[in-house]
Amino acid sequence: SPAFYGALQAIERFKLKAIAIATDPQHGIDLDALHQALNDYPIKACWLMTNFHNPLGCTLSWDNKQRLVAMLEKYGVGLVEDDVYGELYAGLQRPLPAKALDKKGMVLHCSSFSKNLMAGFRIGWVAAGHHAKNIQRLQLMSTLSASAPMQLAIAEYLATSSYDSHLRRLRKALEQRKYAALQSLQRHLPYDVNLYPSRGGYFLWLELPPGLSSTALYWQALEKGISIAPGKMFTAGDKYDRHFRLNVSYEWDERCEQSVKVLAALIQQQIKAMHKTKI
Numbered sequence: 001s002p003a004f005y006g007a008l009q010a011i012e013r014f015k016l017k018a019i020a021i022a023t024d025p026q027h028g029i030d031l032d033a034l035h036q037a038l039n040d041y042p043i044k045a046c047w048l049m050t051n052f053h054n055p056l057g058c059t060l061s062w063d064n065k066q067r068l069v070a071m072l073e074k075y076g077v078g079l080v081e082d083d084v085y086g087e088l089y090a091g092l093q094r095p096l097p098a099k100a101l102d103k104k105g106m107v108l109h110c111s112s113f114s115k116n117l118m119a120g121f122r123i124g125w126v127a128a129g130h131h132a133k134n135i136q137r138l139q140l141m142s143t144l145s146a147s148a149p150m151q152l153a154i155a156e157y158l159a160t161s162s163y164d165s166h167l168r169r170l171r172k173a174l175e176q177r178k179y180a181a182l183q184s185l186q187r188h189l190p191y192d193v194n195l196y197p198s199r200g201g202y203f204l205w206l207e208l209p210p211g212l213s214s215t216a217l218y219w220q221a222l223e224k225g226i227s228i229a230p231g232k233m234f235t236a237g238d239k240y241d242r243h244f245r246l247n248v249s250y251e252w253d254e255r256c257e258q259s260v261k262v263l264a265a266l267i268q269q270q271i272k273a274m275h276k277t278k279i
């Protein structure tokens, strides 16, 4: 918690019981809290993001990935590792997933071409260790299969060197766009809005000062044609009403700059309104 709303919807659709484990925008999932939950509940599997978390942007350190895998191995609990943004790192090295530490075939490493080729493809994959056969059977029962011609086209493309050079260009573009966004946000937003920079992926996580609401900001911004993702979208409870996620994967242009100014003005308005009600 917080978590990608698609994962929350899947939990609901399959009528699963889930326990939310606190996740920090800088350090990732709280492993002590996870350990406690493993002790207290009959947990069957974990779903989480170890790299470039959606919505927080954080990445679990290598030491913590080791601790995570060792802990889950000890309890015999499988890990569904959602690594859709793993290839979209800033800097020189891809952060390895927890799957790289998996000696017992307990980690289901999931990713997709939606984020680094084209959202419309809707083709992904899972490296599922000894669960692979079962997953194939379940997929056949639920969706038959993804489009075969599309899969063949992607396979052919991957066999060339174009994918690697495409990824290199995309990583660079995303890094530059995020840098431009950060500069602009730091220039215009009130100083007491906290920004959590990330080293990869599409997103930035922001925290408003106490007393403000990102849900109210969402509606006010929408009226001006600006879309933010309010924190409440990422929880089944009602936490994170002071937080929101910004998608900064788009080319940064004058329109984005103006939108940040509008957001800043809306936040200032909320701050003023709060001070008035206090008086």
Ligand SMILES: Cc1ncc(COP(=O)(O)O)c(C=O)c1O
Binding pocket: 004, 006, 049, 054, 082, 084, 112, 113, 114, 115, 119, 122, 123, 124
């Ligand atoms: C964390 C996370 N997992 C999974 C997905 C879904 O990927 P796809 O579009 O390939 O279904 C997304 C897309 O937004 C995502 O952000």
